[in-house]
Amino acid sequence: MAEKTNKQKNSVNKDNKARNAFSFIFLVCVVFIIALLTVISVLKSGQYDFSRIQSVIALVTKENQDQPGDKVTNLSTVVSGGSSYAYVPCGRYLYVSSGQDITVYDATGQAVHKEIIEITEPVTAYNAEIALIGDRNDKIVYIYKGLKRIASLELKGTIRHMTVNDDGYISILCDDTDAYSKVSFYSPSGKKICEISKWGSIAVNATVLSSNKEYVINSVKISGTGFESNLEFSDFLADTADAGHIAPDTLFSVLFSLNGSAVLAGNEEGIYSFDRNASLAWKAEPGKMIGVSSIKNGLVYAYYNNEGTCTVAFSDYQGNILHEYTYGTNIGNIRTYDDIAAINYGREVIFFNTDGTILKRYSSKSDILDIYPLGRTHAVSITEIDMTYIKLY
Numbered sequence: 001m002a003e004k005t006n007k008q009k010n011s012v013n014k015d016n017k018a019r020n021a022f023s024f025i026f027l028v029c030v031v032f033i034i035a036l037l038t039v040i041s042v043l044k045s046g047q048y049d050f051s052r053i054q055s056v057i058a059l060v061t062k063e064n065q066d067q068p069g070d071k072v073t074n075l076s077t078v079v080s081g082g083s084s085y086a087y088v089p090c091g092r093y094l095y096v097s098s099g100q101d102i103t104v105y106d107a108t109g110q111a112v113h114k115e116i117i118e119i120t121e122p123v124t125a126y127n128a129e130i131a132l133i134g135d136r137n138d139k140i141v142y143i144y145k146g147l148k149r150i151a152s153l154e155l156k157g158t159i160r161h162m163t164v165n166d167d168g169y170i171s172i173l174c175d176d177t178d179a180y181s182k183v184s185f186y187s188p189s190g191k192k193i194c195e196i197s198k199w200g201s202i203a204v205n206a207t208v209l210s211s212n213k214e215y216v217i218n219s220v221k222i223s224g225t226g227f228e229s230n231l232e233f234s235d236f237l238a239d240t241a242d243a244g245h246i247a248p249d250t251l252f253s254v255l256f257s258l259n260g261s262a263v264l265a266g267n268e269e270g271i272y273s274f275d276r277n278a279s280l281a282w283k284a285e286p287g288k289m290i291g292v293s294s295i296k297n298g299l300v301y302a303y304y305n306n307e308g309t310c311t312v313a314f315s316d317y318q319g320n321i322l323h324e325y326t327y328g329t330n331i332g333n334i335r336t337y338d339d340i341a342a343i344n345y346g347r348e349v350i351f352f353n354t355d356g357t358i359l360k361r362y363s364s365k366s367d368i369l370d371i372y373p374l375g376r377t378h379a380v381s382i383t384e385i386d387m388t389y390i391k392l393y
Helices: 002-045 050-061
Strands: 071-074 086-090 093-097 102-105 111-115 122-126 130-135 140-145 148-154 159-164 170-175 181-186 192-198 202-208 214-223 226-235 243-248 254-257 263-267 270-274 280-284 288-295 298-304 310-316 321-326 333-337 340-344 348-353 358-363 370-374 378-382 386-391
Touching: 086 122, 086 130, 086 370, 093 130, 093 370, 122 159, 130 159, 130 170, 159 202, 170 202, 181 202, 181 214, 192 214, 202 254, 214 254, 226 263, 263 288, 270 288, 288 333, 288 340, 298 333, 310 340, 333 370, 340 370, 340 378, 348 378, 358 386
Parallel strands: none
Antiparallel strands: 071 386, 086 093, 093 102, 102 111, 122 130, 130 140, 140 148, 159 170, 170 181, 181 192, 202 214, 214 226, 226 243, 254 263, 263 270, 270 280, 288 298, 298 310, 310 321, 333 340, 340 348, 348 358, 370 378, 378 386
16 A cells, blocks of 8 residues: 555656646747747847847846946957048947948947948948948948948049938038039938039038928139138029028038028137028137037037137027036047037046036046947947947946
């Protein structure tokens, strides 16, 4: 009788072990299916964001999901420098053109996409969603959105200047065999809207206004007595300019659209806002200008004051000063994204919010060639020897 009872217990134990093994295998299969479906959905979306997959795996395995801190990537593993290299931030991605290929890095420094494209004389432009990477001499421009190349534009002349407004409308200025220069305008998908030839003057830069129906071309006319800049406002359907502003003995090296139908032009003397009728709305001439960029609901610009110290000013679109910050004697460049401004002081970068309050300071042992916010949570600083990914939040 006891022997029979032991046999029954052994049978029950074997059944329990079998059920436990089956449950474990079933759980593993469920986890595998979830991970597989996640990978498939990411691949189908065209967004090869491996951080999303890692988050799912960490959730299942209970691993620590804290964001990494600052991360240094040895530049020799990315590019080795030179005139054929270019960096283009676009949202939370950084596009790096090495001359032989274009590699895309996410906000943590991981390479997530690569294309073998040779570009020897790079020219670039970008906004928060679209990146333009062109080759001046090969006369071609590639349009990227996220991790996908959405169009390639073939031009007839050497590319001199490109812009893309906040909504993705593109202007490309080229040399022309029949005229001094030609400006072509494209939709965000790369469809050509129109092109304008300049015979009596040389186009310097151009941009599509935020209405997405109008544009402005900044050209220079040189005569025996001097030169003058002409800001010509028009729309895509007009044969000639609807309005123009002539500025004698003035060159505008900076030009970009503001809200509405306004445009900002600038040089070392100051920055100037013009309305759709080419009338000067306001100007700021606080000192020798260093740089200017748009930021959420306004502008950020830098200049040298009378003592030779750099002042960073935050203003609204009407030119009203919201905050000023004076520090240092040199500024390399200003980069912005949404409500974040990164001011490069050479070996130190100060990150500001749109109201001028300091978000973070970052110091480097090497000279910082450039600094790019990647989305609102990270930034990348570039030196001659490395790229450092900086966590902002």
